[in-house]
Structures are given as C-alpha cells and as structure tokens.
Amino acid sequence: MEQETVGDLELSVGYVLKQVHASMRTAMDEALRPLDLTVPQYACLELLGQTPGLSNAELARRAFVTRQSMNLVLRRLQERGLLTRPDQAPHGRALPTELTRDGRTMLRTASVAVRAVEKQLFSPLSREQQLRLREDLAACVATSPTS
Amino acid sequence: MEQETVGDLELSVGYVLKQVHASMRTAMDEALRPLDLTVPQYACLELLGQTPGLSNAELARRAFVTRQSMNLVLRRLQERGLLTRPDQAPHGRALPTELTRDGRTMLRTASVAVRAVEKQLFSPLSREQQLRLREDLAACVATSPTS
C-alpha cells in the first residue's frame, strides 16, 4: 500500500537529512566567517591536512565539487600563502598540493571552530547514538556509485 | 584528550552526512532531469502538494533557499502552467500558491521518481534502522535555531 506522494515531509528521511545538512552548512559558514574562510576552502585545508600532496582533481572529488571550482579555491588559498603547488608536475599532469606553515596554523584554528559546530549540532545525541548515526550513514554511501 | 584536527574525515559525522547528501542530490538530479525539473522546483511542488496555499517566503524557508531564489522557481513553474498565484494578495502581501491540475500530475510523477531514489539510497538499512536514522536526525534539527 504505497502512498501517492511523499506525504508528510517530516517523515521523509531525505528531507530531514537535508534539514540537518542545511543547519550544518549555515553554522559552519558563521563559524568560518571570522577566519575569512568559505566551507569549500576549509574542506580543502582539512583534506590536505589529512592527506598532503593531493591533486586538484582528487581534492575536488573528496570535497564534492567540480575540478573547476576547486581550481579557484586552490588559487585563492595559494594567493593567501596557505598552500603551495609546484610550477610543473613531477609526474603526469597532477600538481601535488601542500599546506604551508601558515596553512597548517589556519587549519588548526578552523578545525577547532568546525569541531565545535559539529559537537553542538549533534549534541542531542549520545556518544553511542552519534557513532551509530555515522555507521548508518556510511552504510548508505558504501553502495553509492561514487567512490 | 582532544585531537588537533578533525583527523580521519571518515570518522566525522559531518563529513559522512555531506557524502550522503551529495549522493542524494546527484541521484535526484538524474531522476528529475527527464521531467525537466530541478531539485528546488521539485521541492516546491512537493511542499505545495502537502500544504496548498503556501506563500513564496514560506516555501523558501521550507526548501532552504532565499525568497529571491524561490521567486524565480515559482515564476518558472507558473510559466509552465504547473501552479497559479493570484494577481493581488487577499491578505497582507503574501500570495498563496496553488498547484494546477498539470502541477499535481507532474508532482505525482516526480514524487514516484524521488521516492525510488530515496529507497535505493537507504536500501542498505533495514526499515527499523531507517526509522531510527530519521529520529536521530530529527533530534538534531529540533535544537537548531532555525525552525
């Protein structure tokens, strides 16, 4: 017995997911504004902090944006002296990106702010519930075509 | 004992949430493309299906976009004859929007496609897990400033 439309949107997992995502996005924007960082810029720094030497294309995939968008992000961050890219590729066309000292400092500050946002957002859930939530969400991306 | 940065991003609830959101968005785009509908347009139809007579501003809030963006969405959908807005407001400035017959038909088709996407996306989870996931996510938005 299927219903005609989605029905009460609050009962749709997708809609609630979008709600939480929107809240997180807004909160992150506010938290990063004092640092003059956008969310994609922060994501880029965080990815490079965890995995130095990533290429533009790889960063784009992991940050869920196009190569072109990430290219602008990298250029902007490079102008600000937060990261470095070699003038020519050591292998293939990929230019491995590295954080500068300033970049690492900025990352630490931004990361603290973002972790505070996450902590606040998921505070209604117990530690066990948060872990379970992460597991459940991870299970959904596992079967996703992108990976 | 707190770590310096977020650390392994796969262990961050926020990052995994963003992953799932990106997957859902992509899948919805593909599912709605044959109908020549964007995700915000579909969201608008779905909201009006559930609650006829919503104003532009109210639709914007519930679809997580600005009034200006929703205004363009409404204009486009009105041009296509999927919804109607009175020429002048019956009360205040708010223009109550209603789906047309074509709009309701389009909504039914789109809704079926989107529900298929959701079903596929969350298929790794059991029915109980999906309900629990929705509950947990809902708990997070409950304390959010936006409501």
Add this chain to the structure above:
DNA sequence: CACGCTATGTCAGAATGCTGACATGGAGCA
C-alpha cells in the same frame, strides 16, 4: 612504435544562488 583511452589542469560562457536594498501591507501600541 603507434594508436586509443583515461585523467588532469585550465579556459570561457551560462546558470544558479545569494546579499543588499526598497516599497508595500498589516499588527501592535501609545
């Protein structure tokens, strides 16, 4: 070796969304 295939970086144009601003209509209050 030559060819096709894939991936990467980048340029240009279009689409989409947002910020700032303004006028209007209604509610609340002195």
Add this chain to the structure above:
DNA sequence: TGCTCCATGTCAGCATTCTGACATAGCGTG
C-alpha cells in the same frame, strides 16, 4: 490617529558553481 516594527514580494548587482571544451601527459594494447 499616528508611529513603529515586522514580514512579504521584488529589483539590481555580485559571487559562486556548473557545463562544455580543449590541450597535455601517461598507460595499455595491437
């Protein structure tokens, strides 16, 4: 009544992102 305050609809300008396209570098296979 007159004033303030707030919400709504809408216009203009800007920022960000995406789509399409192209050249280049490596890799595999014949």
